[in-house]
Amino acid sequence: MTGDPLLSGVDLVKSFGQTKALDGARLDLRAGEVVAVMGPSGSGKSTLLHCLAGIIRPDGGTVRYDGRDLSSMSDTARSALRRSDFGFVFQFGQLVVELTCLENVALPLRLGGVRRREAERRARDWLDRLEVGDVARHRPSEISGGQGQRVAVARALVTRPRVIFADEPTGALDSLNGERVMTSLVDAAQQTGAAILLVTHEARVAAYSDREVVVRDGRSRQVDVVPAGQL
Numbered sequence: 001m002t003g004d005p006l007l008s009g010v011d012l013v014k015s016f017g018q019t020k021a022l023d024g025a026r027l028d029l030r031a032g033e034v035v036a037v038m039g040p041s042g043s044g045k046s047t048l049l050h051c052l053a054g055i056i057r058p059d060g061g062t063v064r065y066d067g068r069d070l071s072s073m074s075d076t077a078r079s080a081l082r083r084s085d086f087g088f089v090f091q092f093g094q095l096v097v098e099l100t101c102l103e104n105v106a107l108p109l110r111l112g113g114v115r116r117r118e119a120e121r122r123a124r125d126w127l128d129r130l131e132v133g134d135v136a137r138h139r140p141s142e143i144s145g146g147q148g149q150r151v152a153v154a155r156a157l158v159t160r161p162r163v164i165f166a167d168e169p170t171g172a173l174d175s176l177n178g179e180r181v182m183t184s185l186v187d188a189a190q191q192t193g194a195a196i197l198l199v200t201h202e203a204r205v206a207a208y209s210d211r212e213v214v215v216r217d218g219r220s221r222q223v224d225v226v227p228a229g230q231l
């Protein structure tokens with residue numbers, strides 16, 4: 001693929017006390033691309049995702065998104081950017097337990113100032129697209145883990161983000177539900193043109209990506225993916 005990356009991290013360094021979580025990691029993500037970040041537990045994958053998403057500030061290196069340097073932005077400006085341009089799916093959906101699934105999906109729009117009726121109309125549309133429209137009025141405790149993750153995907157997509165950050169999105173699911181969630185996530189991102197940065201330690205989840213990057217001891221390297229037909 002050619003063209004400037006939409007999001008790029010260069011020479012990223014981040015320590016937590018004595019632990020060097022990132023030690024010169026780099027990663028490029030182009031518009032619409034799905035990149036899987038792989039590597040053993042504790043290698044720095046989540047820290048890399050958090051730095052690229054502007055959730056934590058690296059000690060060194062730069063993160064650029066759409067021509068802007070995230071490290072030099074104020075916390076308020078980075079939060080606003082996260083709300084407008086990024087979507088998030090984590091291992092456990094992190095749905096708000098007091099709200100219905102519909103209200104959960106509408107929440108990012110409501111926080112962005114969209115009126116309730118309109119927010120809920122768009123939320124319902126995404127729940128339907130992800131085939132979980134039937135749980136709209138349920139609370140998260142009343143649905144299955146797989147349904148919860150599809151609701152979380154709907155919530156990540158409802159604002160039409162340009163980048164979706166997914167950290168072990170299928171980590172708590174069995175393989176069948178994991179596949180359904182991954183298919184939904186990748187299809188939905190394709191429909192909207194969103195790029196996905198996917199952290200996973202599972203090869204079958206990484207198989208949904210266009211490209212894989214392996215992180216080891218806080219350093220990253222690009223892996224050449226063998227097309228499935230040639231395996």
Ligand code: ADP
Pocket residue numbers: 016019020021039040041042043044045046047048
């Ligand atoms: P991975 O996602 O590959 O499992 P992480 O990025 O979560 O790896 O962690 C990398 C290293 O940084 C690990 O040694 C982890 O214990 C440490 N670490 C991550 N976050 C924190 C934190 N908030 N406080 C202290 N240590 C942390």
